[in-house]
Amino acid sequence: MPNRTSFVVACPSCARKLDVKVDLLGRDVECRHCQAIFNTANPSGGPTADQAIDRLLARAQAYVDSTVPNADMANSALPLQPGTGD
Numbered sequence: 001m002p003n004r005t006s007f008v009v010a011c012p013s014c015a016r017k018l019d020v021k022v023d024l025l026g027r028d029v030e031c032r033h034c035q036a037i038f039n040t041a042n043p044s045g046g047p048t049a050d051q052a053i054d055r056l057l058a059r060a061q062a063y064v065d066s067t068v069p070n071a072d073m074a075n076s077a078l079p080l081q082p083g084t085g086d
Contacts, residue, residue: 012038 006019013036020029026041 009040011036 006021007025008017009020010017011031011034014031014034016031016033018029018031020040024040026039028037028039030037
């Protein structure tokens with residue numbers, strides 16, 4: 001099995017696939033096709049962990065917002081009276 005000393009990353013500007021040396025992982029590089037400068041910290045091309053968490057939290061908040069018709073109404077619910085069975 002050959003020892004891989006580079007990884008493939010897509011340029012976020014022009015989407016061309018580039019072979020980037022492992023030594024440059026986490027550094028800013030310049031696309032040889034469009035001259036865009038980008039960081040190679042996430043060679044998979046997918047969202048970083050922080051971005052994925054932020055998206056998930058935003059989706060959860062949107063769900064909560066869609067299930068509560070009016071936040072003021074939810075906060076103004078009458079408290080239960082002890083001993084009345086409510």
